[in-house]
Amino acid sequence: MIYESNCKKIGLICTSLDNMAGGLERQIIRTCQSIESLGYTVVLFSYDNEDAQSFYPIPSTIKWEKCGCGLKPHSSASKLKRFKQLRYLRERVKKNSISHLITFHHGLFPRTFVACLFLGVKLIVSERNALSNYNYISLPKFNSGYLSLFLSHKITVQLKTYISDYPKQLRNKIVVIPNFIKDPLPEYIAPNIESKNIAMMGRLCAQKNFRPLLDQLSERENEFEGLKVYIAGEGSEREEFEDKYSKLIHNSKLVLLGNIANIDQFLMQSAIFCFPSLWEGYPNSLVEAIRLGLPILTSKRMSRLNEFVENGVNGLIVDDRDLLDSTIYLLKNPDLLRKMSFESYKKYQVLCLQAPQGKWAEVLKSRQ
Structure with a gap:
């Protein structure tokens, strides 16, 4: 030795x-x-x-x-x-x-x-x-x-x-x-539920699986007025995103923010956090979203992460093909969003133990 x-x-x-x-x-x-x-x-x-x-x-x-x-x-x-x-x-x-x-x-x-x-x-x-x-x-x-x-x-x-x-x-x-993880907020502060902003966060790569929601939005971008998707993160697929979703970007339906320093500020401006990853370990971006009380929309692949997301409690767990429909459903039900928001906040208190x-x-x- x-x-x-x-x-x-x-x-x-x-x-x-x-x-x-x-x-x-x-x-x-x-x-x-x-x-x-x-x-x-x-x-x-x-x-x-x-x-x-x-x-x-x-x-x-x-x-x-x-x-x-x-x-x-x-x-x-x-x-x-x-x-x-x-x-x-x-x-x-x-x-x-x-x-x-x-x-x-x-x-x-x-x-x-x-x-x-x-x-x-x-x-x-x-x-x-x-x-x-x-x-x-x-x-x-x-x-x-x-x-x-x-x-x-x-x-x-x-x-x-x-x-x-x-x-x-x-x-x-x-x-x-x-x-x-970060310390919890001293008290519950509601995110911007009325904004119709959808937040996603992570590297622009296949694992994060941002494409299904963006593909659906590309086909039906005028179906729900005011809906915007904001993605915080950088990665190897940026050029492909800029090319494939150029119309969404031009019409301000999609904003690629790149790497950001103030994650809390970014998340608090959103109504929903969409988390469609193919796989994760400990879902850091998801945890940061529930800390700030965001309702969660995630994939059935994440169904065993029930200490973070429970279907119908602080979010929805759906098939990829239903991401946009589920987003619109939640945005049309602000009272449900508010309830889910507070449930996310409570879940974070438990995680901090x-x-x-x-x-x-x-x-x-x-x-x-």
Whole structure:
């Protein structure tokens, strides 16, 4: 063992933070801050290059190690270049005397495992997605990332319902740790129910599944006067969105806001939060919406997220083909929207009773 058993230096690693404004980025910074408040020294690792800039501020007490070595995050590389990158990561882990290294999602874990081989570092995989994502991506489930989970010391998942997705041989390693979330509002303040604004939030990518509602609106844009869709987020599909939905954009039925800093202000201007994702882990944008009391419209794929959304209570859970019809139904029933709004607010109060910091403390103290 290279490190002392009482070493209190914790590393967290993700692919990239460079101008990334998603829920994962907000969450990794909150996790760093919370672990630091337990008395640990925290180092944040990423495969960014030196010119990378975090969209969200990283506290000055948390060291950010950029281990890109000239390679572009989220891209392929030759074996030689990847080896040099992992060797550099290994050197940074050793130099910082890291005792526990938390990898944000299993797809990245094989690199972490190789870089830390024989260093005696406790390796923790913090899952960021439900394994249902394999139903929607081309990568087969039994890939190197998934199989490498057997080499981890601990696995954290965000919801109890996700445990059954894993083989029985792995379940003794799994700890349920929900995401860190903001403090609740001191009192209920209704969002802009009368606005007819529909908010969606997330990267412009296939996973977030914004297209069904936009396709339906394109075909029936004049059916309900005043309805507008606002999307906060940036991504690889922006040009496709601008081309395919150019008429909606021109007619001010669709507004692509890009990355935004003030999420609360954006959400409070809306009547409904639409959440049609193909898959999620812990639904950060959904949680931020219910904190502000937004009624929720989501897909039946999210039906097991009942601690966030209950059909007919604080929102509607529908098929993709019914997204626009359900939106119009809710907008035509403002009294129902107000009731659902307050129910969302109440749900958030319950979510705030969870204690992720204590769970992380237990994992980091574990000798297994």
